[in-house]
Amino acid sequence: MVLSHASSGRDDDDAVASTFASRYVRERLPRYRMPERSIPREAAQQIISDELMLDGNPRLNLASFVTTWMEPECDKLIMDSINKNYVDMDEYPVTTELQNRCVNMIAHLFNAPIKEDETAIGVGTVGSSEAIMLAGLAFKRKWQNKRKEQGKPCDRPNIVTGANVQVCWEKFARYFEVELKEVKLSEGYYVMDPVKAVEMVDENTICVAAILGSTLTGEFEDVKQLNDLLTEKNKETGWDVPIHVDAASGGFIAPFLYPELEWDFRLPLVKSINVSGHKYGLVYPGVGWVIWRSKDDLPEELIFHINYLGTDQPTFTLNFSKGSCQIIAQYYQLIRLGFEGYRNIMENCQENAAILREGIAATGRFDVLSKDAGVPLVAFSLRDSSRFSVFDVSENLRRFGWIVPAYTMPADAEHVAVLRVVVREDFSRSLAERLVSDVRKILRELDARATHAVRVATATAEQSGDGVVAKKSVLEIEREVAARWMNAVNKKKTGVC
Numbered sequence: 001m002v003l004s005h006a007s008s009g010r011d012d013d014d015a016v017a018s019t020f021a022s023r024y025v026r027e028r029l030p031r032y033r034m035p036e037r038s039i040p041r042e043a044a045q046q047i048i049s050d051e052l053m054l055d056g057n058p059r060l061n062l063a064s065f066v067t068t069w070m071e072p073e074c075d076k077l078i079m080d081s082i083n084k085n086y087v088d089m090d091e092y093p094v095t096t097e098l099q100n101r102c103v104n105m106i107a108h109l110f111n112a113p114i115k116e117d118e119t120a121i122g123v124g125t126v127g128s129s130e131a132i133m134l135a136g137l138a139f140k141r142k143w144q145n146k147r148k149e150q151g152k153p154c155d156r157p158n159i160v161t162g163a164n165v166q167v168c169w170e171k172f173a174r175y176f177e178v179e180l181k182e183v184k185l186s187e188g189y190y191v192m193d194p195v196k197a198v199e200m201v202d203e204n205t206i207c208v209a210a211i212l213g214s215t216l217t218g219e220f221e222d223v224k225q226l227n228d229l230l231t232e233k234n235k236e237t238g239w240d241v242p243i244h245v246d247a248a249s250g251g252f253i254a255p256f257l258y259p260e261l262e263w264d265f266r267l268p269l270v271k272s273i274n275v276s277g278h279k280y281g282l283v284y285p286g287v288g289w290v291i292w293r294s295k296d297d298l299p300e301e302l303i304f305h306i307n308y309l310g311t312d313q314p315t316f317t318l319n320f321s322k323g324s325c326q327i328i329a330q331y332y333q334l335i336r337l338g339f340e341g342y343r344n345i346m347e348n349c350q351e352n353a354a355i356l357r358e359g360i361a362a363t364g365r366f367d368v369l370s371k372d373a374g375v376p377l378v379a380f381s382l383r384d385s386s387r388f389s390v391f392d393v394s395e396n397l398r399r400f401g402w403i404v405p406a407y408t409m410p411a412d413a414e415h416v417a418v419l420r421v422v423v424r425e426d427f428s429r430s431l432a433e434r435l436v437s438d439v440r441k442i443l444r445e446l447d448a449r450a451t452h453a454v455r456v457a458t459a460t461a462e463q464s465g466d467g468v469v470a471k472k473s474v475l476e477i478e479r480e481v482a483a484r485w486m487n488a489v490n491k492k493k494t495g496v497c
Contacts, residue, residue, distance in 0.1 A: 056403050062421045063405040065279040069426040074332045084324035095324045098331040099124050105334050107291045109255050110264040122291035124327050128248035129168035130318050131274035131290035135244050136172045141299045143206040160200045161209040162192025163410040164216050184412045190217050194226040205241050213250030218375030223263040242271040249375045251275030256343040271297045277330045287326035345425050349376040352432050353423040359436030376423040387450035390417045396442045
């Protein structure tokens with residue numbers, strides 16, 4: 001790599017600071033090898049900024065549940081603590097205390113049975129994926145210990161879930177050798193059926209996982225009914241199968257919008273709950289939380305104790321070093337917003353989702369599959385996919401900057417393809433109205449294109465009748481492309497982290 005030099009007599013760094021990096025980098029940087037020579041810091045920053053301009057706009061990424069905006073005051077706290085390693089608890093005792101406060105606040109929010117002289121049992125994690133891994137390990141170890149005490153084999157553990165679970169459950173099952181028994185979905189019912197789930201439970205089931213806020217449609221599963229049915233089965237069989245609630249999306253929604261809904265530690269079989277702080281906990285990625293009902297639900301042998309950082313420190317994580325800034329940001333949101341602030345934000349998200357739902361339905365072209373109650377999102381499918389598909393709509397929305405995912409449902413509803421828009425705090429009513437307007441515009445364009453394709457196909461068919469070799473019409477080609485695209489999507493895992 002060669003750097004040219006400015007002839008103005010100024011220092012090179014100063015010269016680069018006021019111009020574009022392309023003026024000073026005469027040869028392309030190697031993509032997959034470290035360059036031999038250094039470049040000015042301003043040039044490095046400009047080169048990377050230029051490439052990042054081609055990324056999508058996070059605010060318009062309606063595929064993601066993850067927070068994309070926080071207040072400037074919190075941004076400053078994050079930058080001030082970005083160099084703190086969370087694992088250094090003795091060196092950063094206040095940060096550790098803030099994490100403990102967050103754990104206790106969330107545990108009380110989930111109605112954990114904590115006495116006045118007790119503290120909650122839980123830990124901050126790198127998103128809900130790590131939280132689910134930790135909760136699953138606790139269930140597996142408790143089940144193994146009990147089976148060993150009974151003199152029974154403990155080599156075939158399983159978890160019962162719905163087919164709509166997020167991919168991290170499949171990762172846990174594969175990584176830690178646990179069978180994943182999935183309750184299949186059906187058209188019109190896209191969450192786990194509690195009756196079918198309990199029927200699949202056996203003596204090797206370490207837990208049943210219920211989803212509070214399905215990734216596919218935002219719907220809350222009926223944890224109360226699951227608890228009641230599983231309680232009866234446990235009495236009949238003598239088993240003690242517990243429940244884990246994956247509240248990654250709904251854990252910071254239900255307490256504020258549906259306080260009477262029983263899904264948390266009010267139900268005796270719920271032993272642990274995970275929630276994503278970086279989703280509706282309103283913190284940048286990635287922070288999650290896992291809370292246990294009591295100390296008895298977290299086997300002591302899973303907790304490690306270290307002293308080489310200056311003092312005895314208990315740790316139960318899959319990671320070791322990680323940043324402190326997300327923990328601090330979560331504490332900021334909890335004390336800044338309070339119960340009132342979170343409720344106001346969730347109500348606003350719910351209202352904006354309702355506006356979007358009405359606008360999508362008013363086109364007359366879609367069926368809305370998501371429910372009014374649940375995570376504020378809108379999932380919808382085309383009523384008529386003979387001329388174009390939801391994948392065409394999704395692709396064309398990108399022309400306007402919108403990132404709206406299209407996907408097929410899991411087994412046994414793979415034939416249903418949908419679009420989904422997640423309504424976050426930074427998705428305003430005006431943006432919802434603009435999105436509906438752009439959807440209408442795209443529908444008109446796709447209609448016109450399909451009509452033109454039919455005309456071409458008709459003309460081609462007429463020519464073939466006179467002995468001219470028939471070629472594939474535009475519509476046939478488009479359908480073939482759409483079919484290949486849908487086949488590729490079918491092979492992918494559904495869900496967003």
